[in-house]
Amino acid sequence: MNKKKIFNDPVYGFVTVPTELLFDLIEHPYFQRLRRIQQLGLTNFVYPGALHTRFHHALGAMHLMQLALRTLKDKGVKISAAEGEAAQIAILLHDIGHGPLSHALETSIFQDVPHEQLSLYLMERLNKQFGGRLRLAIEMFQGSYGREFFHQLVSSQLDMDRLDYLNRDSFYTGVAEGRPGADRLIKMLQVVDERLVLEEKAVYSVENFLVSRRLMYWQVYLHKTVTSAEQMVIRTMQRARDLARAGVAVPGSSCLTFFLGRAVTLAEFETNSAILNHFVELDDTDVWAAIKGWKSYPDKVLSFLAKSLINRQLFKIVVSPEPHDEEFQLGIVELIAEHFSLRPEEASQLMITGRLSNTAYDPSSNETINILTKLGKVVNVVEASDLPNIRALSQKVQKYYICYPKEIL
Incomplete structure (x- = not known):
């Protein structure tokens, strides 16, 4: 059976499933359940087109991970076939522990049970079912693998998860201002000392990404x-x-x-x-x-x-x-x-x-967005930008309802 399938995605076009293991994980009942969980919960009460699912999002994030890995390899970053497959598995399964209606029920029927932890439990189960073949992906998901940039691609302030959900959610809601410019950001990725950075010319693209994120929160997620x-x-x-x-x-x-x-x-x-x-x-x-x-x-x-x-x-x-x-x-x-x-x-x-509460960027986080300057220095994007917007976007805005x-x- 040919397991190297192609999906036709309305956001990116054709999305490939490059390995048999990835295909088998997509076919698994745990992952198929994501077809029955809407990505944006009750948002379709306001934006009628927002009916896409966690299944759509996971496949899209996997596709962006493929693009990111290809970019880094083209720039001379050594990535083995096993590492590439593991990174795609980690991002594919990052939301597998989501409960019904997106985040709406995380606190109403459970007691402080974050979906990230449930995703880890389910990944551990799948690892047993697949004879230990998910161990490297789990290490990347947890951040315990020695090459930190893999975890940053899965979970950070500029990861494939965020790039896909902003792209996808803006597409399905029709909020065009939410497009983060994912293609250019991915093309500007680089690795220094096993940590993810962006080339200096990406500073304004990062600013656009953060503006898009803030707009999407006020116009969609926190509408x-x-x-x-x-x-x-x-x-x-x-x-x-x-x-x-x-x-x-x-x-x-x-x-x-x-x-x-x-x-x-x-x-x-x-x-x-x-x-x-x-x-x-x-x-x-x-x-x-x-x-x-x-x-x-x-x-x-x-x-x-x-x-x-x-x-x-x-x-x-x-x-x-x-x-x-x-x-x-x-x-x-x-x-x-x-x-x-x-x-x-x-x-x-x-x-x-x-x-x-809305914070587009947290400069004090351990997972900052870092810029590689032309002089070879790695700095926080707040320091690299000559515009005040990124500093303003780093401020937390709170409202009460x-x-x-x-x-x-």
Whole structure:
């Protein structure tokens, strides 16, 4: 069987699968599950075209990794066939531990279980199934391999993951300003002392990348209506979780009810194989099927949230540069309780507050974006740029929001 397949990708054109191992990993049920997890969660409530999946993104990131490795090899960087395959495996599987609806449920049904750690657990499982052939990829993913630039290509402030999701998300949402100029950035890559750098002429391309990243966060990922929808899903799952853990029967698929009914920690994922077995069966269809069924559930809060999501009757969201004061929040809860005839503790479930944070670049990180000057010196991109934009983009911007049903107005 010919396993060196070609995919037709709407963003890049033809994407090749260069080795049999990569093809077998793509065919594996763990990876095929990513077809059923949307890349942008609830963003299609605002941008109707944003219906692409984690599967699309992983293949695109693998393609960019191929381009990056080819660029570095052309510039004299020694990369063996085994290293090249491992780097592509690491980026292909970097999101394999994502839960349903992108990041929306990472904190609502789990207890501080980051998807990166779940990706590592699943990669370890796959490594056993494939006779240890993923060991080098896992070392690159973790950052323990001796040649650091491989890890930087997988996970850093300018990695193939970010370049693909900015490219892909801007394409599917139609937000053209989000294009990061990935092709030019990749062509400017170089390696110095086994660390990734960019040639000096790439400084303005880096600036464009950071501007694109900031714009995409405010216009897409942190869009206020998207935030309202995502917070409503989180609150819906939290309400179902609280009912289930109080002994109330909450309908849903077996894998979803498994997690609703118990508080699962990161340590339990590592030690209890049954938990990981349930997780790899969980995807967006479980969540949406449950929400659709909860429309007629007896609990007023859960049924109202479910109906609102299914019919896209989203909460009003007010965004402010300062936190909303406690008196204002109490007034909102009182209006909700009065309008829906709810007890105060139930009414508080229909008011959501939180914070939005946007930092395009963190110059204090261990994974800085470094520039190789014409004099052969490696410097942080903040120092290399003669424009103030990169320094400005390094500043964290925070906003505060409050969401509540429009009906109380």
